[in-house]
Amino acid sequence: MEKNCSRDKDLAVVLVVGKDRSGIVAQISDFLWKEEINIEDISQKIMQGIFVMAMLVDLASARSDLGVLAPKFDRLGEKIGLSIQIQHHQIFEAMHRV
Amino acid sequence: MPLNVSLEEIYETYRMTEKEHFDIRAVTLGINLLPCTSDSFAELCRRVEKKIVTTARQFVKRAEKIDARFGIPIINKRLTITPAALVLSGALTGAAAEDHKRVVDFAKLLDHCAREVGVDFLGGFGTLAEKGLTYADQTLIDAIPEALSATEKICGFINLASSKAGINMRGVAKIGGTIRDLAFSSENAIGAAKFVVFANAVSDNPFMAGGFHGVQEADNVLNVGISGPGVVRRTVEAAPRDLPLDEIAEIIKKTAFKITRAGELVGQELARDLGVRFGSLDLSLAPTTAVGDSVGRILEAMGLERVGTHGSTAALALLTDAVKKGGLMASSHVGGLSGAFIPVSEDVGLSEAVRVGALTIDKLEAMTTVCSVGLDMIPVPGDTKTTTISAIIADELAIGMMNNKTTAVRLIPVPGKKAGDKVSWGGLLGEAYIVPLHPENSDYFIWRKGQIPAPVTSFRN
Numbered sequence: 001m002e003k004n005c006s007r008d009k010d011l012a013v014v015l016v017v018g019k020d021r022s023g024i025v026a027q028i029s030d031f032l033w034k035e036e037i038n039i040e041d042i043s044q045k046i047m048q049g050i051f052v053m054a055m056l057v058d059l060a061s062a063r064s065d066l067g068v069l070a071p072k073f074d075r076l077g078e079k080i081g082l083s084i085q086i087q088h089h090q091i092f093e094a095m096h097r098v
Numbered sequence: 099m100p101l102n103v104s105l106e107e108i109y110e111t112y113r114m115t116e117k118e119h120f121d122i123r124a125v126t127l128g129i130n131l132l133p134c135t136s137d138s139f140a141e142l143c144r145r146v147e148k149k150i151v152t153t154a155r156q157f158v159k160r161a162e163k164i165d166a167r168f169g170i171p172i173i174n175k176r177l178t179i180t181p182a183a184l185v186l187s188g189a190l191t192g193a194a195a196e197d198h199k200r201v202v203d204f205a206k207l208l209d210h211c212a213r214e215v216g217v218d219f220l221g222g223f224g225t226l227a228e229k230g231l232t233y234a235d236q237t238l239i240d241a242i243p244e245a246l247s248a249t250e251k252i253c254g255f256i257n258l259a260s261s262k263a264g265i266n267m268r269g270v271a272k273i274g275g276t277i278r279d280l281a282f283s284s285e286n287a288i289g290a291a292k293f294v295v296f297a298n299a300v301s302d303n304p305f306m307a308g309g310f311h312g313v314q315e316a317d318n319v320l321n322v323g324i325s326g327p328g329v330v331r332r333t334v335e336a337a338p339r340d341l342p343l344d345e346i347a348e349i350i351k352k353t354a355f356k357i358t359r360a361g362e363l364v365g366q367e368l369a370r371d372l373g374v375r376f377g378s379l380d381l382s383l384a385p386t387t388a389v390g391d392s393v394g395r396i397l398e399a400m401g402l403e404r405v406g407t408h409g410s411t412a413a414l415a416l417l418t419d420a421v422k423k424g425g426l427m428a429s430s431h432v433g434g435l436s437g438a439f440i441p442v443s444e445d446v447g448l449s450e451a452v453r454v455g456a457l458t459i460d461k462l463e464a465m466t467t468v469c470s471v472g473l474d475m476i477p478v479p480g481d482t483k484t485t486t487i488s489a490i491i492a493d494e495l496a497i498g499m500m501n502n503k504t505t506a507v508r509l510i511p512v513p514g515k516k517a518g519d520k521v522s523w524g525g526l527l528g529e530a531y532i533v534p535l536h537p538e539n540s541d542y543f544i545w546r547k548g549q550i551p552a553p554v555t556s557f558r559n
Contacts, residue, residue, distance in 0.1 A: 013101070015112050041101040047109065054108045056101040067166025085112055087169035094359040096107040 010059040011040070011089035012066055014073065018082035020051035027080050028055070035069065037062045051082075056089065111360075115170055118328035119391045120357055122364055123384055124174040125161050126221075126304035128311035128319040128377065129153050131180040139189040139200050143207050146185070150177065150208075153318055154215040157372065164368045170360055174218045176304070178311040178321075179208070181255075183225035187234035197237045198244075205245035205252050212251040221309035224255035226299065229263040229549070231272075239272060243279035247289045253307035259297035259495035261502045265550040267492065270295075274488030274544070281480075281511045290510040291475065291527055295491050297498030297505045302378045303434045308471075308506055319377035320369040321434060324361030325384040328391040329353055330421075334399040346400060347420040354381060354424025362429045380434025381425035382470055383417070385445035387528040393417070393438050394447020394457075405447055406457030414438060415468035435504060437470025443510075443523065443530035444475055453531045459490075462533075467497050472505040477521050477532050480513040487511065489540035492550075500553050 016028060025042070032039060037057045044053035059066060070086055077084035114120040134145035158175045165172040179185070186204055190197045205223055212220040223245065225235045235256075242254055256273060259265040273295055281287035294308035301312020304323035311319070333353050337346060358381050369376035385392050394405040397413040418437040425432045440462070442448045451457035459476070466472045472494050478487075491507045498505030512521050517534035 009099070011099070013103075013108055015108050017109070017112070040099055043101050043105050045105055047105070052105055052109055054101060054105050056099070065167070066169065067163065070166065070169060083116075085116065085169065087111065087115075088167055090363055091168055091170065091360055092103040092108060092111060094363040095111055095356040096103050 008060055012057055012059055012086050013089055013092060014055040014057055015085045015087070016051070016053040016055075016082055018051055020046060024051070024053070024080075024082065028076075028084070031076050032057065035063050035072070114326070114329045114357070118326070118332050119386065119388055120170070120326040120329045122170060122172040122322060122361055123325040124176055124304045124306070124323040125172055125365065125368055126176040126178055126309055126321045126323065127154055127157050127372070127374065128178045128302070128315055128321060130311060130315065130317045131185045132313070135185060135188050137188050142185070142189045143204070147207060147211055150179075150211040151214055154217065158216040160371045161368060164364055164371065168364055168367075170364055172364070175216070176306060176309065177212065177215070177217050177220045178309040179220065179222035180311050180313060181225050182223045183232065183234040183238045184313070186238070187232065190234055190237060192233070194237070198241050201238055201241035202245045202248060205249050209249035209252050217251070219251050219253050219306045221253040221255070221306050222311055223252050224310060226257045227269050228257055228260040228266050230266065231269055239276055242276050242293065243283045243289070246280055246292050247284040252292065253309070254293045255296060255299065255308045255310060257296040257299035258491070259499045261298060261499050262552055264552040265297070265492060265495050265499055267544070267550055268547040270488050270492050270495065271544050271547050273491065274484035274486070277487055277509060278482075278484050278511055282513055286521070286523060287510050287512040288523055288527070291508065291523070293508070295495070295507045297495040298503060300434055300504055304380050305382065305384065305435065307508065315377065316375050318374040320365065320372060320374050321377040321380065322361055322365035323380045323382060323384070323434065324357055325382060326353070326357045327383040327385050327393050327396060328388070329357060330383060330417075331390060331392065331396045331399055334396055339401070343416060347416055350417060350420035351424035351427075354421045355428040357381070358425040358428035358432070362431065376431065378433025379425070379429050379431045381421060381432060381436050382434070383421060383438040385439065385441060386526060387444055387446060389446055392445045392447035393440055394445050394451060398447060404451050404454065404456040406451040406461050410461060411464050411468055414440070414465050418468055418470055435470045439471055439474060440465055440469050441475035442533070443477060443528040444526065445528070449528065449530045452533055459533050459535055463493060463497070466494060466505055467501065470504070472498070473507045473509065475508055475510065475527065475530070477510045477512050477515070477530050478535055479517055479532055480511055480515050482511045482535060483539060483541070485539060485541045485544040486535060488544045490535070492544070496550070499550075
């Protein structure tokens, strides 16, 4: 892990799943900005008719840790009608990279 | 830095945890209680309480923190201890009535400690007696019905067979009565769900009710049990109907690999946080009562109309082996039981198959030759003879002994219920239909007692 990310970063992945419409990125970016979460990278596509977007974010200077953020993302998701999940980046590295 | 995993991979992980019940089923902290032994019972109790409470005080809180950090749910937090008969033996007096009371009091003390530190269960109230029963073993067995029905969080076990020593049939004969008494002394027979009889028991099993902290382990060890029948079922269901079985095995292997890796990451992190050794990772497909989280349904997804029919043993063999292979590739700490469990009442697919008569006790026994444990959570008629319970245990232990594998029995004789009746325990233990047994007795076979000698390891036809 140390090789892939610099020591002071605390990376997580935010996954957004739902129906495509305009303004999704803006709404989520706005929330991230308020939480002082930095976006490192964004990737999105339509998979089987569903809008899927993943954001690599750095929580190093965020206002709260992942445990507190997860329910906040849940609530935001409910509000804007999308499913939003946040998980630690290491999980994905472990599961998908040998 | 750029995102170095693909959207598809991220979405797959999301689906596993959100929709398919992938979770860390149990984190289990094993505690060595041998340093607490004393010939004074009061002193023993004082030391044990201090040891457990100081070792595990932060355990639940830390586990919850890791759960929140990684976003993978940790369902159960448990403790295991050195087999209680070993810990207690020095503090017994030789006077049966007094010692019986001490064993029960010790169980209550452990129950108190488990509540104090907030864990779901504490396992290890048992003994290793595949070759003979010590005075402490006998006292403990006699006290099991009272000890486990007077406590809430304590789980018991006894190992009565091994490939090296054979089967302790004296113990097997005795334990049939213990299980019946345990079932009859607890509400809805639920006490019997907290007690397991083993062949070749493993010392690092994080799952209950059979977990204990073996004497060959280090002082404090964290073992992790990960699960995911729902994830495996979905991948098998998504495969084309005509996909050859070797390719089905490949899909299962890859899935097992992924969930093991996630489990190891979480386990290592928690062990580091607690400052204890990371012991082993037990990758077992352990069903829950949630629909879809069923091993029975995985076998049906492979193409069986109903689990229990012809082909079920072969399908389960493929599943257990593929899970092990995927897990072994993913982690160098695979241990415990690792494979697939077939607990009847906890698995909607198996429970349903019993109801319609597709799954019988004989087929279940056959399936245990290739599953990772044995006859698990099987409700049997309340009027089952104790010798019949012992004989079922003897059969199952024989399978373990002959095949160098762990096998176990968790039977629940339910008072007042007959074959086909429904019994419901609610929660994780689920519901099931009483499994019919053979009516012919095995009395004289069991009454012979003695020892079934260990098998040869050559001429293995």
